[in-house]
Amino acid sequence: MRILVLGAGGVGGYFGGRLAEKGADVTFLVRSRRKRQLESDGLVIRSVHGDVTIRPKTITAEEPVNAPYDLVLFSSKAYHLEEAVRDLRPFVGERTVVLPLLNGVAHYPVLQREFGADRVIGGLCFIETTLNQEGHVIQTSKDHFVRFGEFGQSQSQTERIGQIEQALGGTKASFLLSDHIERDIWHKYLFIAVIAGITTLMRSPVGPIRETTGGTEFIRSVFREIEAVMLAHGAPLDGDIVDRHMETTQRMSFEMKSSMLRDMEKGYAVEGAHLHGYLLELAERQGLEAPRLQAIYHNLKVYGSGLS
Numbered sequence: 001m002r003i004l005v006l007g008a009g010g011v012g013g014y015f016g017g018r019l020a021e022k023g024a025d026v027t028f029l030v031r032s033r034r035k036r037q038l039e040s041d042g043l044v045i046r047s048v049h050g051d052v053t054i055r056p057k058t059i060t061a062e063e064p065v066n067a068p069y070d071l072v073l074f075s076s077k078a079y080h081l082e083e084a085v086r087d088l089r090p091f092v093g094e095r096t097v098v099l100p101l102l103n104g105v106a107h108y109p110v111l112q113r114e115f116g117a118d119r120v121i122g123g124l125c126f127i128e129t130t131l132n133q134e135g136h137v138i139q140t141s142k143d144h145f146v147r148f149g150e151f152g153q154s155q156s157q158t159e160r161i162g163q164i165e166q167a168l169g170g171t172k173a174s175f176l177l178s179d180h181i182e183r184d185i186w187h188k189y190l191f192i193a194v195i196a197g198i199t200t201l202m203r204s205p206v207g208p209i210r211e212t213t214g215g216t217e218f219i220r221s222v223f224r225e226i227e228a229v230m231l232a233h234g235a236p237l238d239g240d241i242v243d244r245h246m247e248t249t250q251r252m253s254f255e256m257k258s259s260m261l262r263d264m265e266k267g268y269a270v271e272g273a274h275l276h277g278y279l280l281e282l283a284e285r286q287g288l289e290a291p292r293l294q295a296i297y298h299n300l301k302v303y304g305s306g307l308s
């Protein structure tokens with residue numbers, strides 16, 4: 001199976017790198033600066049699950065297209081979505097399947113409109129990973145998995161999803177096939193909206209937020225507020241998801257930071273409009289008040305307004 005990874009950042013570099021490490025046919029669709037970096041140093045992964053340096057196959061949107069790919073792992077940031085979709089267009093053929101790894105949900109209609117709903121499957125990932133100054137992938141979490149699956153009522157194991165599962169199997173990371181990917185995506189969205197929201201609002205890792213008096217109750221109240229917005233919109237959340245996410249939050253290391261906070265610390269753009277702004281749109285449509293979400297998003301907008 002020919003796999004194209006759009007973006008060789010923290011997420012795409014890591015999961016694409018793990019696939020290349022096991023010998024899968026992987027090409028990275030990158031922009032020219034990243035291409036030069038990968039050609040000179042290789043794709044360097046420093047991970048708690050083992051280091052590896054790969055000499056990756058790379059291509060840019062300016063180069064001649066070498067036929068469609070079977071599977072695309074789509075891993076740009078949300079604020080690069082439009083440009084990334086445009087650059088990807090020539091690489092997508094009749095039978096190409098696009099598997100997005102972005103946080104949130106607002107990218108799905110864009111991808112489905114551009115490539116056709118039947119070419120886009122569901123995906124998410126749990127991992128802590130980032131690029132350092134040298135462009136090396138620094139991966140620090142115990143969790144490093146992708147969940148993927150077909151959308152739709154049948155939830156059946158289609159032939160193509162079986163082939164994708166086989167192609168993604170056998171790496172040091174986990175690629176897990178899900179029978180209920182839409183629910184999984186919303187669960188992850190709830191988790192990241194809260195964890196990215198509170199860590200950026202407080203400019204703090206999870207530990208101090210959680211362990212300061214009233215912190216746990218505050219975190220639960222943010223989960224409840226965002227859960228209410230999602231449920232009013234019709235998101236397929238499990239009844240006990242807030243309890244489960246709270247347990248995960250209690251188990252997380254004291255120093256755990258969301259990728260959004262790490263990006264903020266580097267002075268990079270953040271995906272506030274895509275994650276929290278979109279939730280506020282949903283709240284408004286449903287006539288719901290969401291004051292905590294509003295504070296989170298306002299903080300992100302103020303941060304964004306200071307970026308050059």
Ligand SMILES: NC(=O)C1=CN([C@@H]2O[C@H](COP(=O)(O)OP(=O)(O)OC[C@H]3O[C@@H](n4cnc5c(N)ncnc54)[C@H](OP(=O)(O)O)[C@@H]3O)[C@@H](O)[C@H]2O)C=CC1
Nearest residue numbers: 007009010011029030031076080084102103127128129259
């Ligand atoms: N990092 C993490 O721990 C986690 C991140 N996520 C989510 O995964 C998604 C990706 O995040 P992450 O990997 O951290 O982000 P990064 O910024 O590290 O990587 C994104 C990459 O996309 C590339 N890119 C952007 N536009 C294009 C384009 N047109 N063509 C080719 N490449 C392009 C960028 O390349 P360039 O170098 O040229 O700018 C960059 O390397 C986000 O939605 C994030 O929320 C989810 C779970 C965990």
Ligand SMILES: CC(C)(CO)C(=O)C(=O)O
Nearest residue numbers: 125126127128192258259
């Ligand atoms: C919370 C976490 C680390 C889980 O993958 C994440 O998605 C992020 O920080 O963007």
